[in-house]
Amino acid sequence: MADSRDEPLVLGIETSCDETGVGIVRGTTLLADAVASSVDEHARFGGVVPEVASRAHLEAMVPTIQRALKDAGVSAKDLDGIAVTAGPGLAGALLVGVSAAKAYAYALGKPLYGVNHLASHICVDQLEHGPLPEPTMALLVSGGHSSLLLSTDITSDVKPLGATIDDAAGEAFDKIARVLNLGFPGGPVIDRYAREGDPDAIAFPRGLTGPRDPAYDFSFSGLKTAVARWIEAKRAAGEEVPVRDVSASFQEAVVDVLTRKAVRACKDQGVDHLMIGGGVAANSRLRALAQERCEAAGIRLRVPRPKLCTDNGAMVAALGAEMVARNRAASDWDLSADSSLPVTDPHVPGHHHDHVHEVSKENLYS
Amino acid sequence: MLLLALDTATPAVTAALHDGTAVVASSSQVDARRHGELLLPAVDRVLAEAGTRLDAVTGIVVGIGPGPYTGLRVGLMTADTFGLALGVPVHGLCTLDALAYASDFDAPFVVATDARRKEVYWARYADSRTRVTEPAVDRPADIADEVAGLPAVGAGALLYPDTFPRAHEPEHVSASALASLAAEKLAAGEELPAPRPLYLRRPDAQVPKNYKVVTPK
Ligand SMILES: [Zn+2]
Numbered sequence: 019m020a021d022s023r024d025e026p027l028v029l030g031i032e033t034s035c036d037e038t039g040v041g042i043v044r045g046t047t048l049l050a051d052a053v054a055s056s057v058d059e060h061a062r063f064g065g066v067v068p069e070v071a072s073r074a075h076l077e078a079m080v081p082t083i084q085r086a087l088k089d090a091g092v093s094a095k096d097l098d099g100i101a102v103t104a105g106p107g108l109a110g111a112l113l114v115g116v117s118a119a120k121a122y123a124y125a126l127g128k129p130l131y132g133v134n135h136l137a138s139h140i141c142v143d144q145l146e147h148g149p150l151p152e153p154t155m156a157l158l159v160s161g162g163h164s165s166l167l168l169s170t171d172i173t174s175d176v177k178p179l180g181a182t183i184d185d186a187a188g189e190a191f192d193k194i195a196r197v198l199n200l201g202f203p204g205g206p207v208i209d210r211y212a213r214e215g216d217p218d219a220i221a222f223p224r225g226l227t228g229p230r231d232p233a234y235d236f237s238f239s240g241l242k243t244a245v246a247r248w249i250e251a252k253r254a255a256g257e258e259v260p261v262r263d264v265s266a267s268f269q270e271a272v273v274d275v276l277t278r279k280a281v282r283a284c285k286d287q288g289v290d291h292l293m294i295g296g297g298v299a300a301n302s303r304l305r306a307l308a309q310e311r312c313e314a315a316g317i318r319l320r321v322p323r324p325k326l327c328t329d330n331g332a333m334v335a336a337l338g339a340e341m342v343a344r345n346r347a348a349s350d351w352d353l354s355a356d357s358s359l360p361v362t363d364p365h366v367p368g369h370h371h372d373h374v375h376e377v378s379k380e381n382l383y384s
Numbered sequence: 385m386l387l388l389a390l391d392t393a394t395p396a397v398t399a400a401l402h403d404g405t406a407v408v409a410s411s412s413q414v415d416a417r418r419h420g421e422l423l424l425p426a427v428d429r430v431l432a433e434a435g436t437r438l439d440a441v442t443g444i445v446v447g448i449g450p451g452p453y454t455g456l457r458v459g460l461m462t463a464d465t466f467g468l469a470l471g472v473p474v475h476g477l478c479t480l481d482a483l484a485y486a487s488d489f490d491a492p493f494v495v496a497t498d499a500r501r502k503e504v505y506w507a508r509y510a511d512s513r514t515r516v517t518e519p520a521v522d523r524p525a526d527i528a529d530e531v532a533g534l535p536a537v538g539a540g541a542l543l544y545p546d547t548f549p550r551a552h553e554p555e556h557v558s559a560s561a562l563a564s565l566a567a568e569k570l571a572a573g574e575e576l577p578a579p580r581p582l583y584l585r586r587p588d589a590q591v592p593k594n595y596k597v598v599t600p601k
Contacts, residue, residue, distance in 0.1 A: 063589050067587060067588075067589040069453065069587035069588055069589065070587045070589060072453065072454070072457060073453075073581075073583070073587065076457050076460060076461055076464075076581065079461060079464065079465070080464050080465065080467075080468050083465075083468060084468070094469065109454075110453070110454045110457075113420045113454060113457065113458060114457055114461050116420060117420060117423070117457070117458045117461040117462050117465070118461050118462075118464070118465045120424045120462070121424070121461070121462040121463075121464075121465035121466050121469070122465045122468070122469055124424055124427070124428070124438065125438055125439075125465070125466050125469030125470055126469050351424040351425050351428060352421040352422070352424065352425050353421070354418070354420050354421045355420060
C-alpha cells in the first residue's frame with residue numbers, strides 16, 4: 019500500500035434529514051465528522067418538520083464546513099473532490115446541501131460527486147473496519163428505511179433484497195415513544211428504558227415471519243398497532259403502564275425480526291459477514307443480538323460506532339472517496355436533488371463524461 | 385471591482401456580473417421548479433460570456449427574497465458557499481428592491497411578487513430607489529386599500545388585476561438590476577443587508593394531534 023497521502027481527500031456534505039453533516043476523509047481514514055443537528059427544534063412537533071430542517075441547514079452549512087476543515091487540519095484547496103447526498107431524503111433539505119456542494123466544488127475547481135444516502139450508510143463502515151468485503155450484505159435501519167441490501171461494489175452495484183412494506187423500524191420507535199409520552203426521537207429513550215425491562219414480559223407479534231411471507235421484507239405497522247392497543251387496554255383498566263417492560267418487549271420484537279432476516283439473507287446468499295448501518299444501528303439491543311446470532315451462524319458482524327451510524331457527512335465523504343478511487347464519473351453542474359433516488363443508483367454520474375472504465379481492484383489505493 | 389449577482393427568490397433563475405461601471409454579462413431563465421439545477425450552469429455561462437473566472441470576483445450580492453423558500457435558499461446557499469471558498473464579502477439585497485429599481489418609476493408605486501397560496505409578497509415605494517414599507521405577505525384583497533390607485537410591477541401584480549389594475553412589467557427580477565443597484569449602493573458607501581433569507585412566514589408545522597386511539601370501540 020502506498021503512502022496514505024496518495025489516497026483521495028474528499029469532503030462530504032449530508033442534508034437529507036435534520037442533521038447538517040460535513041465530513042472529511044482520506045481514503046478509508048476519517049479526518050473530520052462535524053454535525054449540526056436541528057433535532058431539538060423538531061422535538062415539540064414529534065417528528066422532523068421539513069421546512070424547519072431546511073432553514074437550519076442553510077444557517078449551519080458554512081460554519082459546519084469551516085469546523086470540519088479545522089478538525090481535519092486540511093486546506094480546502096487540497097481536496098480531491100466534493101461529495102454530497104443527492105438523495106433519497108427530504109427534497110427541500112437535500113437541495114440546500116446540493117446547492118452548497120455545487121458552489122463549493124465549482125469555486126474550488128474540484129469534481130463534484132452526487133451520491134446515494136443509503137450506499138453512504140454502508141460505505142461509512144470502511145472508516146471503522148477498513149475496505150468493505152465484496153460482496154457486502156447490509157442491513158440498513160433508520161427512521162426512513164429498513165432494507166436488506168447486497169452490494170458487490172459500493173460505487174456501482176447495490177441490489178435491494180428486501181425492505182419494509184409499511185413503517186421503517188426507526189419510525190416504529192418514534193411512534194411507540196409518542197404513545198408512551200417519552201418524547202422525540204424515540205430510539206434512544208426506548209433503548210434506555212428497555213435496559214431495565216423484561217424483553218419477554220409481553221409477547222408482541224413478529225411481522226412477516228410466517229412460512230409463506232417474503233423472506234427479506236419487513237413490516238412494523240402491525241407491531242405498532244399491537245403495542246398501542248396493549249397500552250390503551252392497560253390505561254382503560256386504570257392500571258399503570260409498565261414502561262420498561264413495554265419498551266423492552268417492543269424493542270425485542272423489532273430487533274428479533276431484523277437480525278433473524280439479516281442472518282438468513284447472509285446464509286441464503288452465501289455471504290459470511292453482515293454490515294449494519296443507519297440510525298437504529300445505534301440501538302444497544304440490536305447490536306448485542308446481531309452479535310450473538312452472527313457468532314452462532316459463523317458470520318462476521320461489522321457495525322460502525324453509533325456516531326457513524328446516524329446521518330453524518332463522513333459517510334458521504336467515504337463514498338465520495340471510493341468514487342474517486344475507482345475513477346467513477348463526476349456529476350454535472352446541473353445535478354439536482356432527487357428525493358426518491360433509487361437505492362440501485364450509488365451515485366449520479368454526469369451525462370457529458372466518457373463511459374466509466376472499470377478499474378481492476380488491484381489498482382485501488384495502490 | 386467585479387460583482388457577481390444571483391437571485392432565485394422568484395420563478396426567475398438569474399445571474400449577472402457587474403464591473404463597477406456596467407453589467408458585463410447576465411442570464412435569466414424562468415422556471416420555478418428547477419432553481420437548483422439551473423443556477424450553477426447560469427453562473428458558469430455569465431463568467432464565460434465575460435471571459436473571466438469565478439476567482440476574479442471581488443464580491444457577491446444575492447437576492448434575499450421574500451420568496452418561496454425552497455428556491456430562495458438555492459441562491460443564498462450558493463452565495464454563502466462561494467463567499468466561503470473565495471474569501472470575498474457576500475451581501476444581501478431585498479429582491480423587491482431590485483424589481484423596483486428595474487421599473488424606473490419616479491413616482492409612488494408598488495412591487496408585488498407571487499407568494500403562492502393566493503398571497504403576494506409586496507412593498508410600497510416612493511420611487512424606484514426608495515422603499516417606504518417593510519416587505520410583507522398578504523392576500524391581495526386585504527391590501528387593496530393600501531395600494532389603491534398606484535401602479536404596480538411584478539408577477540404578483542400581474543396575477544391579481546382586481547387589486548392591481550395598473551400592473552406593469554417587469555414581471556420577474558433580473559440579476560442585472562440587482563447588481564446595478566448593489567454597485568450603486570456600495571459606491572455610495574451604503575451598507576447592504578446581511579445575506580439572510582426574508583421568509584416572512586413561519587414554517588408550516590402542525591404539532592401532531594393527540595395520538596390516535598387505535599383500539600376499536
Ligand atoms: Zn440515514
